Structures are given as structure tokens and as C-alpha cells.
Amino acid sequence: EPEVTQTPSHQVTQMGQEVILRCVPISNHLYFYWYRQILGQKVEFLVSFYNNEISEKSEIFDDQFSVERPDGSNFTLKIRSTKLEDSAMYFCASSALMGADGELFFGEGSRLTVL
Amino acid sequence: GENVEQHPSTLSVQEGDSAVIKCTYSDSASNYFPWYKQELGKRPQLIIDIRSNVGEKKDQRIAVTLNKTAKHFSLHITETQPEDSAVYFCAAPSMIKAAGNKLTFGGGTRVLVKP
Numbered sequence: 001e002p003e004v005t006q007t008p009s010h011q012v013t014q015m016g017q018e019v020i021l022r023c024v025p026i027s028n029h030l031y032f033y034w035y036r037q038i039l040g041q042k043v044e045f046l047v048s049f050y051n052n053e054i055s056e057k058s059e060i061f062d063d064q065f066s067v068e069r070p071d072g073s074n075f076t077l078k079i080r081s082t083k084l085e086d087s088a089m090y091f092c093a094s095s096a097l098m099g100a101d102g103e104l105f106f107g108e109g110s111r112l113t114v115l
Numbered sequence: 116g117e118n119v120e121q122h123p124s125t126l127s128v129q130e131g132d133s134a135v136i137k138c139t140y141s142d143s144a145s146n147y148f149p150w151y152k153q154e155l156g157k158r159p160q161l162i163i164d165i166r167s168n169v170g171e172k173k174d175q176r177i178a179v180t181l182n183k184t185a186k187h188f189s190l191h192i193t194e195t196q197p198e199d200s201a202v203y204f205c206a207a208p209s210m211i212k213a214a215g216n217k218l219t220f221g222g223g224t225r226v227l228v229k230p
Contacts, residue, residue, distance in 0.1 A: 033217075043151075043159060043204060043220045056217055091158060102208075103149070104218060106158040 023092030121221025
């Protein structure tokens, strides 16, 4: 069964450092997302991406965040200068369709720890 | 934007009993209501969903009901088993123009099934 894959599974970084989280969505999907989950809290939407551009972003997704689809398979989330409060599990997701048929498939997540 | 409230935040049941989790949403245009199960350290996994054109859907021991007028939907787990212990999240989409779904998640319900 096809699945969304994410790397790394866990990254530890110093505050102020840049981090890139990588995702390979399911190959025939057209819509891509990043969500994050702070430990013990709910899953929060960060950004959606379609047709090579951001379609929506949340207030969490400030100027320190960016997303890119550098080739036909990878979808990356970059945090330019990490803060302590960026420590969370980051989930990539993709869907084939929009609307009620657009089931989201989540990756296993990348745990980011900022020291 | 969409606002999703979920209750209760924790639920402890005896094995074999039923568990009910309730969610309310705010966006009357939402048309798809998924439920996710998240085990510790794992990704959210879709367990059941309901479209807005039906009032109830059942899959073995799991059922979901939807009341569009009142804007609430519920997850019912019957004959609970220890492996049902997890955090359950409801979600509702906000349509992003014509570019996919953004899911807003409820706060989660930690379910503990005691043997």
C-alpha cells in the first residue's frame, strides 16, 4: 500500500539553526500539507500546497517557515531559525482529491527537538 | 475559519463497555468529517469518516453519527477492547478555494480501556 514517507524521524538542533524536514507524498497525489503536533496537544494545520504554490497557511506559518517542492517527488518544510517552541512532531500529509473525497494520508512524522 | 470542539478530553471505560466521543463544528459548509486514532508516538490513522449526505455510518464496532442541523458528530465504539486505548481526534475541513482540504482537528480524547 502506498504511503507518505518522512525523513528524518527525529532531529535535534540548537536554537537558531536551520532545519529541513523532508517528505515524499504518495505519487499520484496533488495536494500536500504540513501539520504539527506539540507533545500532548492536538494536530494543527500549518500549510497546504497545490500546483506548486501555497494555497493556505495558518498564523503559525510565519516568515521563518517555507515549503518547497524541488522536484517531482519531494516536499520539504524549512524552518530558518528554530526557536524552542518549534519543538514538535511535524506530519506531512497528501491527498489525491479535494472536498469530501480528499482523504488525507499522513506520514509517520518527524520529531523536532530544539535545545 | 472552522472551529472544532471535542469532548470529553479523557475517557476511561471497562473492557466490553461502549465509548462515545462528541464533536461540534462551526463551518456549515463542511461536508466531510473524519475520525483519527493516534497511538503513542505514531501518526494519526483514519478509522472512519462520514460525508454530509448521510446521518450515520457503521464499520464493525465503530460508528459515527452526524447532525448537520446542530453541527455535531459523534464517534461510538462498542464492545471496547484494550487495543482501542489511544487518543482519538475528530476533524472537519475548511474548503480552501479550489485547492484541497485544510483539516481542523478537535482537541483529542484520550481513551483508556481497562481490562
